[in-house]
Amino acid sequence: MTFCRDEQVWIPESDLEGMSVDTLAVRAGQIRTGQLEHSDPIFPTSSFVYGSAAQAAARFGGEEPGNIYSRFTNPTVQAFEGRIAAMEGGERAVATASGMAAILSTCMALLQSGDHVICSRGVFGTTNVLLQKYMARFGVETTFVNLTDMAQWRAAIRPETRMMFIETPSNPLCEIADMRALADLAHDNDALFVVDNCFCTPVLQRPFEHGADVVIHSATKYLDGQGRCIGGVVVGSDKLMEEVYGFLRSAGPTMSPFNAWVFLKGLETLPIRMRAHCDNALELALWLEQQPAVAEVFYAGLSSHPQHELAKQQQKGFGGVLSFRLKGGREEAWAFIDGTRMISITANLGDVKTTITHPATTTHGRLSPEDKAQAGITENLVRLSVGIEAVEDLKSDLERGFRALEK
Ligand SMILES: *Cc1c(COP(=O)(O)O)cnc(C)c1O
Numbered sequence: 001m002t003f004c005r006d007e008q009v010w011i012p013e014s015d016l017e018g019m020s021v022d023t024l025a026v027r028a029g030q031i032r033t034g035q036l037e038h039s040d041p042i043f044p045t046s047s048f049v050y051g052s053a054a055q056a057a058a059r060f061g062g063e064e065p066g067n068i069y070s071r072f073t074n075p076t077v078q079a080f081e082g083r084i085a086a087m088e089g090g091e092r093a094v095a096t097a098s099g100m101a102a103i104l105s106t107c108m109a110l111l112q113s114g115d116h117v118i119c120s121r122g123v124f125g126t127t128n129v130l131l132q133k134y135m136a137r138f139g140v141e142t143t144f145v146n147l148t149d150m151a152q153w154r155a156a157i158r159p160e161t162r163m164m165f166i167e168t169p170s171n172p173l174c175e176i177a178d179m180r181a182l183a184d185l186a187h188d189n190d191a192l193f194v195v196d197n198c199f200c201t202p203v204l205q206r207p208f209e210h211g212a213d214v215v216i217h218s219a220t221k222y223l224d225g226q227g228r229c230i231g232g233v234v235v236g237s238d239k240l241m242e243e244v245y246g247f248l249r250s251a252g253p254t255m256s257p258f259n260a261w262v263f264l265k266g267l268e269t270l271p272i273r274m275r276a277h278c279d280n281a282l283e284l285a286l287w288l289e290q291q292p293a294v295a296e297v298f299y300a301g302l303s304s305h306p307q308h309e310l311a312k313q314q315q316k317g318f319g320g321v322l323s324f325r326l327k328g329g330r331e332e333a334w335a336f337i338d339g340t341r342m343i344s345i346t347a348n349l350g351d352v353k354t355t356i357t358h359p360a361t362t363t364h365g366r367l368s369p370e371d372k373a374q375a376g377i378t379e380n381l382v383r384l385s386v387g388i389e390a391v392e393d394l395k396s397d398l399e400r401g402f403r404a405l406e407k
Pocket of ligand 1: 101231
């Protein structure tokens with residue numbers, strides 16, 4: 001059966017007007033075909049056909065909306081974009097091949113040579129490399145500042161500052177940025193405020209409500225949630241996203257339809273997964289605080305966390321990532337990690353499976369000793385991305401880690 005555009009049944013966004021992010025995660029953005037399938041279809045096609053030469057000309061000329069080529073648009077990718085835009089409360093989303101492609105596309109589309117960026121120190125390591133090594137080659141300079149130190153942000157502002165970039169909570173120490181204060185500073189200086197919302201997802205935090213101009217995700221993490229695909233997305237106003245889309249269309253780091261379909265399936269369970277991640281992480285954080293071999297626990301859900309109140313205002317939950325310092329150094333951290341028998345030793349995060357990482361020698365291993373010290377990445381620091389297994393089983397496995405320390 002041939003597919004005819006006139007038979008497309010679009011589920012209008014307005015049907016979901018005012019609905020909660022939990023509902024949008026399951027239903028927003030779906031594009032039904034004439035087959036009236038219930039679940040989202042996949043369109044693994046590179047190009048699209050036209051009813052006539054005149055229609056082809058109209059599509060290429062932009063007079064008629066519609067698909068041309070999957071580097072530009074693809075219905076499965078559009079469904080994912082529609083869903084995440086609705087969940088974040090942004091006008092439009094542009095899906096990308098990875099989280100890094102989302103950050104690169106944002107920079108390439110919205111910055112030019114001579115512009116200045118201010119970025120928080122605690123960002124994903126590769127973001128740091130992209131800005132410091134590659135964007136710098138094209139005349140975009142970046143100043144790194146401490147996420148929570150407003151005086152450093154203010155002091156770093158220059159007339160050429162065009163972008164302020166953060167992650168909150170930070171990785172791996174769970175520092176919380178005051179998004180409203182940073183957004184106001186950015187806007188007073190004609191700069192864009194960009195938030196990488198990977199750790200919270202729109203289920204826990206919606207940065208547009210706190211003044212963000214652009215929200216970025218690595219879909220590879222919680223949006224997929226099951227460690228299957230690499231992908232990313234940029235969300236913002238129609239005006240800004242038209243620029244990001246223009247870059248993607250020309251440069252090509254687009255999301256594949258198959259990956260978009262996996263992410264659509266992932267989003268449907270995102271709200272219940274995030275609640276399970278948060279519950280398990282809070283319980284483990286409280287339990288770790290009681291352990292004699294633990295010196296310090298970093299998790300914004302703990303009342304001991306210096307920004308616990310701010311986290312409560314900005315977030316609906318505290319997320320699945322926590323870190324802690326063991327008494328001792330690298331030897332103790334590695335012995336603890338190697339002592340566990342179920343938790344996966346891997347640097348990935350945001351998976352239903354709990355993962356354990358030694359940041360100083362993996363995710364943050366490329367930082368200079370000074371940068372590590374600045375970022376608080378000590379040798380005795382261990383990061384957990386808490387999954388959705390039974391929390392008692394997670395405690396039992398971590399107890400094996402503690403027993404390894406007694407030897
Ligand atoms: C993983 C990650 C990225 C990069 O995403 P990829 O999909 O691996 O390219 C960016 N930001 C944060 C916060 C991340 O955790």
